[in-house]
Amino acid sequence: xxxxxxxxxxxxxxxxxxxxxxxxxxxxxxxxxxxxxxxxxxxxxxxxxxxxxxxxxxxxxxxxxxxxxxxxxxxxxxxxxxxxxxxxxxxxxxxxxxxxxxxxxxxxxxxxxxxxxxxxxxxxxxxxxxxxxxxxxxxxxxxxxxxxxxxxxxxxxxxxxxxxxxxxxxxxxxxxxxxxxxxxxxxxxxxxxxxxxxxxxxxxxxxxxxxxxxxxxxxxxxxxxxxxxxxxxxxxxxxxxxxxxxxxxxxxxxxxxxxxxxxxxxxxxxxxxxxxxxxxxxxxxxxxxxxxxxxxxxxxxxxxxxxxxxxxxxxxxxxxxxxxxxxxxxxxxxxxxxxxxxxxxxxxxxxxxxxxxxxxxxxxxxxxxxxxxxxxxxxxxxxxxxxxxxxxxxxxxxxxxxxxxxxxxxxxxxxxxxxxxxxxxxxxxxxxxxxxxxxxxxxxxxxxxxxxxxxxxxxxxxxxxxxxxxxxxxxxxxxxxxxxxxxxxxxxxxxxxxxxxxxxxxxxxxxxxxxxxxxxxxxxxx
Numbered sequence: 001x002x003x004x005x006x007x008x009x010x011x012x013x014x015x016x017x018x019x020x021x022x023x024x025x026x027x028x029x030x031x032x033x034x035x036x037x038x039x040x041x042x043x044x045x046x047x048x049x050x051x052x053x054x055x056x057x058x059x060x061x062x063x064x065x066x067x068x069x070x071x072x073x074x075x076x077x078x079x080x081x082x083x084x085x086x087x088x089x090x091x092x093x094x095x096x097x098x099x100x101x102x103x104x105x106x107x108x109x110x111x112x113x114x115x116x117x118x119x120x121x122x123x124x125x126x127x128x129x130x131x132x133x134x135x136x137x138x139x140x141x142x143x144x145x146x147x148x149x150x151x152x153x154x155x156x157x158x159x160x161x162x163x164x165x166x167x168x169x170x171x172x173x174x175x176x177x178x179x180x181x182x183x184x185x186x187x188x189x190x191x192x193x194x195x196x197x198x199x200x201x202x203x204x205x206x207x208x209x210x211x212x213x214x215x216x217x218x219x220x221x222x223x224x225x226x227x228x229x230x231x232x233x234x235x236x237x238x239x240x241x242x243x244x245x246x247x248x249x250x251x252x253x254x255x256x257x258x259x260x261x262x263x264x265x266x267x268x269x270x271x272x273x274x275x276x277x278x279x280x281x282x283x284x285x286x287x288x289x290x291x292x293x294x295x296x297x298x299x300x301x302x303x304x305x306x307x308x309x310x311x312x313x314x315x316x317x318x319x320x321x322x323x324x325x326x327x328x329x330x331x332x333x334x335x336x337x338x339x340x341x342x343x344x345x346x347x348x349x350x351x352x353x354x355x356x357x358x359x360x361x362x363x364x365x366x367x368x369x370x371x372x373x374x375x376x377x378x379x380x381x382x383x384x385x386x387x388x389x390x391x392x393x394x395x396x397x398x399x400x401x402x403x404x405x406x407x408x409x410x411x412x413x414x415x416x417x418x419x420x421x422x423x424x425x426x427x428x429x430x431x432x433x434x435x436x437x438x439x440x441x442x443x444x445x446x447x448x449x450x451x452x453x454x455x456x457x458x459x460x461x462x463x464x465x466x467x468x469x470x471x472x473x474x475x476x477x478x479x480x481x482x483x484x485x486x487x488x489x490x491x492x493x494x495x496x497x498x499x500x501x502x503x504x505x506x507x508x509x510x511x512x513x514x515x516x517x518x519x520x521x522x523x524x525x526x
Contacts, residue, residue: 003027005151005406007178007398010051010419011035013371014378014399016317017074018421020051021371025151028128029059031066031086032158036077036424038283041318043437044444045426047285050078052420057085064128065089069160070144071096072217080104081424081431083111091116091125091134093143098249099217107429118145122169135169137162140349141217142255148174153406157365161372163349167362177365181373182350184380190340190347196224198344199310203232206336208272208306210234213282213290215313216242218349219250222278225312226259229276235262239299240280240289267301282313284322286426291322294329305334312345317374353384360388367411368395369404439518443467447517451478451505454524459483467517474512478505498523 003024012019017037023030036048056063065088068076076096080103083090092100097115104112116125121136134147139161146165148157154175161180183189203210210229214221222243229236238244238261250256267275281288290309292298303309309330315323323339330337340346350372351359360368368385370378382395396411398404401419405412423437424430447467454460459482463475481504489497502519509517 003405003407004153005156005176006403007369008403008416009398009400010053010056011037011400011421012074013373013402014375016374018049018051018078019075019372020053020078022056023149023156025130025149027062028130029056029063030127030130031056031063033069033075033160034066034077034079034082035072035074037074038285038316039318039423041321043423044440046423046432046437047426048077048424049421050081050424050431052422053082053086054420057082063088064130065091067127067132067147068092068096068100069146069158070139070141071099072141072161075160076100077103080107080109081422083109087114089114089116089127091118091127091132093118093145094253095141095143095219095249095255098252099246102245102249118143121166135165137165139163140215140220142219142250142253151175151406153409154366157363158371159359161350163351164355167359170363172363174363174365176367176369177360177363178369178371179356179359179381180350181356181370181377181381183348183352184356184370184373184377184384186348186352187354189352190344192220192224192347194344195221195312195347196228198338199225199312200228200232202308202310202338202343203228203234203276206273206306206308208308209275209277209303210308210310211277211279211290211293211303212310212312213279214243214346215282216240216246216280218313219246219255221312222246222250223256225278226256229278232276234274234276235266235270236260237262237264237267237275237277238279239264239277243278243280264299272306281326282311282323283316283319284324284326286322291326294326296333303330303333303335307334308336308338310345311337311339314340314346314348353380356381356384357388360385360390366394369398370395371398375399442516443518446515448520449505449509449517450520450522452522452524453482453501455486459486465517468513468515470509471512474508477512478508481508 006024008022010020019033019035021032023032036050039049094117097117101112118134123134125132130149132147132149134145137144137146146159148155155171156176157170157174158178159180212225279289281290284291293303296302327337338345370381378397385395386392401416403414421434422431425432450464452462459479461479463470482501502521505519
């Protein structure tokens with residue numbers, strides 16, 4: 001049955017990152033964003049999770065287009081892994097398009113003929129049979145867009161991420177407002193001007209090397225850092241593939257002009273008080289330039305007393321341990337480190353409670369749906385809206401796996417427990433299923449036991465335990481129980497016997513060591 005409207009959450013609500021939604025309008029479907037979530041501490045050997053889009057691929061000709069609201073990885077980063085299987089137009093800004101092309105090039109994918117570029121402050125585009133109105137917002141990346149579209153019951157507004165924009169571009173009293181909840185808890189934020197003044201002062205007071213790390217897509221911050229470095233008469237060095245790529249794109253699109261980057265091989269030939277570096281690695285990522293610098297193993301370059309590091313970003317939830325470990329490494333060798341918790345080195349690209357209130361009061365939506373954030377952010381936005389007089393029942397709380405449907409003026413919410421995640425492998429960037437990474441985690445936490453067993457002329461076995469130590473009396477216990485079972489069972493080696501042998505091993509190991517290792521059993525009948 002066709003819905004007047006439906007909205008399925010594939011990721012991005014109730015979590016940070018992996019923003020991906022499926023919008024349905026009278027039987028036509030539109031994929032909104034396709035992002036990843038960094039999660040290297042969740043499972044071993046992976047660096048990010050991405051949505052599973054099998055259900056989207058099954059829509060075939062009913063999927064009319066993909067809308068990418070902006071170029072951040074949490075909205076764009078998963079798309080390269082699915083683009084070959086989604087043969088529909090992709091609507092995105094010129095900046096986001098260049099970021100996507102670079103990712104595709106790295107993966108050896110040449111398909112770019114279906115990219116449709118969004119231009120201007122406000123524009124109308126027909127996707128399928130539906131007219132989408134796109135409006136430009138200010139966010140921490142160039143050319144960020146929101147949109148609105150009309151369904152049978154009224155207008156649907158989707159802000160995506162924003163710090164602020166001209167609210168007059170929006171229709172008054174829309175049916176539904178999907179609203180960025182990230183900073184709903186924040187009453188007041190640091191300003192860009194305060195960030196610039198703070199970093200300028202740090203550069204002036206640094207007697208040695210100055211290093212600034214920020215998100216590679218935060219081009220406004222990168223431009224500001226470049227201007228401050230030039231103003232203070234330092235030579236600019238840039239390291240980190242993603243930030244170099246961003247600067248190249250900015251040059252191509254004429255967003256940055258007349259920039260002189262000093263080659264890295266000259267860094268140890270210039271007085272340290274003349275050196276300034278822009279790099280990535282704000283989240284303490286394992287192989288990032290900043291992380292390697294903290295370990296003293298980056299391209300023959302070391303930091304020490306008199307040097308300063310500025311981390312100009314927020315801490316993404318889940319990355320605290322990585323970040324503080326990196327900071328402590330720097331501090332232990334005498335490097336001064338400045339970050340948002342102790343200095344005004346960063347301001348958010350998301351609207352504060354004040355901005356969100358202003359938007360709600362301006363357009364007065366009938367229904368509000370908080371998006372983009374953990375449950376605490378979503379709840380904070382709900383409380384804020386209730387304070388303004390919006391009925392609590394008109395603030396609809398969704399999470400990953402939820403589907404909101406509207407038919408003949410009635411909303412229903414369905415919950416799908418089978419919404420899956422896929423993961424990206426650290427070593428080869430391959431896509432792997434959650435079952436595989438769960439096995440990795442189990443191997444790391446519970447260990448593995450490999451048993452080579454012969455049944456004839458009598459039961460005997462050799463044991464190899466990895467990740468824990470197995471005692472000889474436990475080995476003998478396992479052999480004896482299998483011997484007793486085998487004496488009573490069918491003498492032929494059948495799968496049910498093998499499973500019983502494994503069950504015996506697992507039960508005994510659990511009894512003695514309170515662990516559940518992976519069991520590999522090789523049985524020889526001869």
